[in-house]
Amino acid sequence: MLVHICCSVDSHFFLQKLQRDYPGEKLTGFFYDPNIHPYSEYQLRFLDVQRSCKILGIDLIEGEYDFEAWMIAVRGLENEPEKGARCEVCFDKRFDVSAKKALDLGETKVTTTLLVSPLKSQEQLKRSGDAFYEKYGVEFIAVDYRSGGGTQDQSRVTKEQMLYRQDYCGCIFGLTMQRDQQGRLMDEMFSCVSNKILPASIEERVEMYRDRMQLEDKKVEYKIIKEKFLNYRQFSFKVISGKSEIVPAYALSYSTLPRKKAQGNIEFEFENIHYFSREEIRFVTLEFFNSTCGYEYKTINELIFNQPNINEELKFRNTLTSTNYDLTLIVIIEKIPKTKLTIMLDAKTYEDVREKLIII
Numbered sequence: 001m002l003v004h005i006c007c008s009v010d011s012h013f014f015l016q017k018l019q020r021d022y023p024g025e026k027l028t029g030f031f032y033d034p035n036i037h038p039y040s041e042y043q044l045r046f047l048d049v050q051r052s053c054k055i056l057g058i059d060l061i062e063g064e065y066d067f068e069a070w071m072i073a074v075r076g077l078e079n080e081p082e083k084g085a086r087c088e089v090c091f092d093k094r095f096d097v098s099a100k101k102a103l104d105l106g107e108t109k110v111t112t113t114l115l116v117s118p119l120k121s122q123e124q125l126k127r128s129g130d131a132f133y134e135k136y137g138v139e140f141i142a143v144d145y146r147s148g149g150g151t152q153d154q155s156r157v158t159k160e161q162m163l164y165r166q167d168y169c170g171c172i173f174g175l176t177m178q179r180d181q182q183g184r185l186m187d188e189m190f191s192c193v194s195n196k197i198l199p200a201s202i203e204e205r206v207e208m209y210r211d212r213m214q215l216e217d218k219k220v221e222y223k224i225i226k227e228k229f230l231n232y233r234q235f236s237f238k239v240i241s242g243k244s245e246i247v248p249a250y251a252l253s254y255s256t257l258p259r260k261k262a263q264g265n266i267e268f269e270f271e272n273i274h275y276f277s278r279e280e281i282r283f284v285t286l287e288f289f290n291s292t293c294g295y296e297y298k299t300i301n302e303l304i305f306n307q308p309n310i311n312e313e314l315k316f317r318n319t320l321t322s323t324n325y326d327l328t329l330i331v332i333i334e335k336i337p338k339t340k341l342t343i344m345l346d347a348k349t350y351e352d353v354r355e356k357l358i359i360i
Contacts, residue, residue, distance in 0.1 A: 001025045001141065002102040004094060004112040005060075006033055006170070008048040008163045011113040013154040015056050017145045018111070028105065029053050032063030032097050034070040035090050036170040038189060040202040047209055048164040051216075055161070063097060078173045083121045086173065091128040095140075099132045111141040118151055119169055162224050164209060185350060190233050194307040199231050200354040208357050221360050231352035239331065240342040247337060248300035253313040255329040257281075257345040265340055273320060274336050281329045281343060282320065289332050292319060300334055 001022065005011040011029065018027055031049050036042040042065060053060040073093050077086035091114070102110045112129070114120045122144065129140030145154075158165060168175045168188075179186040188202055197203045208224075215222050232254045239249040257279060264277035274283040290297055293316055297303045307313075320330060329345060 001027055001109040001111060002098060002105060002107045003027055003029050003058075004098040004110065004114070005029045005031045005049055006112070006114050006117065007045050007166060008052040008161075009154070009158050009165055010116045011049060012052045012056070012161055012163055013150075013157045014113040014116045014145060015052075015058055016157070017143070019056070021143070025109070027058050028107070029058050029060040030063060030098055030101055031060060032094055032101070033170060034064070034066045035094075037067065037172040037175070038202065039065070039067075040191075040206060041166070041170070041188065044164060044202055044206045044209065045166065045170075047206065047213075051209075051213055052161070052163065061101070063101070069093075074171075074173075079177075080173075081177070082119060082169065082174055083124065086171075087120070088124055088128065090171070091125060092131075095128050095132050099136045099138045102138045103136060107138070109139045109141050111143065115143060116145045116150070116154060118146065122146070162212075164205070185233065185348060187231070187233055187352075192307060194305050196307045196309060198233070199229070199310055200352050205355060208355060212357055215357075215359070223358050223360055225356050225358055226353050227356055228351060228353050230349055231354075232349050233347065235346040235348070236344070237346075238344045239333070240344075241337050241339045247341075248304075248334060250300055250303050250307075250332040251345055251347075252317055252330040252332065253310055254317065254327055254349065255331075255345060256327040256347050256349060257329050257343070260344060260346050262343045263340065266336060266338075269336075276341075276343075279329065281331065283331045283333055283336060284320070285336060286332055286334050289316065292316060300332065303332065 003015065003018065015027060029049070031046055033042065033045070036045060046062065050060060070093060074086050074089050077089060080086035098110055098112070112125065115122055115125055126142045129142055132138065133140050168178050175186060175188060190198065192198065197207065212222060212224065234251060237249070237251040239247040241247045262279045262281060266274045266283060267277045268275055272284060272288045276283065286297055286300060286303065289295065293308070293312065295308070317326060317330060318324065321328060327349060
């Protein structure tokens with residue numbers, strides 16, 4: 001039996017039940033989910049599915065990540081709600097590819113772990129599955145492992161196995177609507193031009209889940225815990241000298257500007273820190289940044305495209321300020337300007353939760 005897999009939270013519990021109910025069947029997992037976006041989220045979910053299938057002793061095949069073809073398939077349905085017409089088209093596409101994969105492998109049965117997801121309509125899935133049974137002759141196994149306390153049992157298994165519990169279905173349209181309804185920043189879609197790993201980002205989770213697989217290979221005991229913290233994302237930053245000259249500059253992480261724009265001059269310098277006339281803004285030279293941190297950046301552009309990690313930036317911030325909760329805009333610049341400056345910064349701090357790996 002070919003089992004289409006969407007994520008480890010659904011698949012681990014679902015595959016365990018299939019192994020119990022179909023002991024004579026060789027189960028083969030098929031991870032085909034071009035709807036998942038961004039690609040880093042796809043990598044994270046596939047990574048956890050690989051671990052799950054390894055634990056259960058199930059062969060796993062990865063399908064093509066043909067995201068552009070998926071986008072074309074759902075065109076015009078971008079604003080459909082969860083369980084609406086877009087989801088049905090999404091199921092059809094994945095069933096079509098899964099059914100053809102089953103035929104290629106000589107399988108006569110196919111099913112999907114989407115059946116156990118409380119976010120999906122089982123009736124919708126059955127309609128798609130039955131349609132492809134008629135078309136291809138591949139039987140769709142429509143099992144119900146949600147009823148009779150199944151969802152609660154699935155939650156228990158997820159916690160016991162420390163599976164990656166994503167908080168959105170997967171596609172960009174569902175994510176956008178969900179974050180709008182929650183009034184939350186859609187920080188899954190942010191990444192630095194330098195590929196610096198941001199706090200509580202998908203990339204940070206990918207690294208952590210890879211580390212935990214290495215610990216498991218070495219038989220090292222660990223736990224995954226959660227911690228609440230103040231997160232930060234910077235959308236844009238610009239320093240303008242005079243009326244129009246753009247000055248290369250870098251805003252340190254956790255820099256904020258209440259009204260997003262300030263104009264003024266640098267008034268004085270004390271211990272290599274240059275103080276601006278407005279909004280508690282401070283300037284330091286690239287030379288001072290290098291000498292304090294042991295870096296060798298030659299230009300601000302080099303710094304922008306090869307940023308230090310967040311912990312190093314916070315360490316430098318702490319050398320300039322008197323509190324761990326400082327949100328002052330700190331600007332790194334090659335030379336201190338003597339002209340009038342216009343500073344524009346759009347950034348956000350917000351409460352967030354991140355996962356952390358601890359060895360016990």
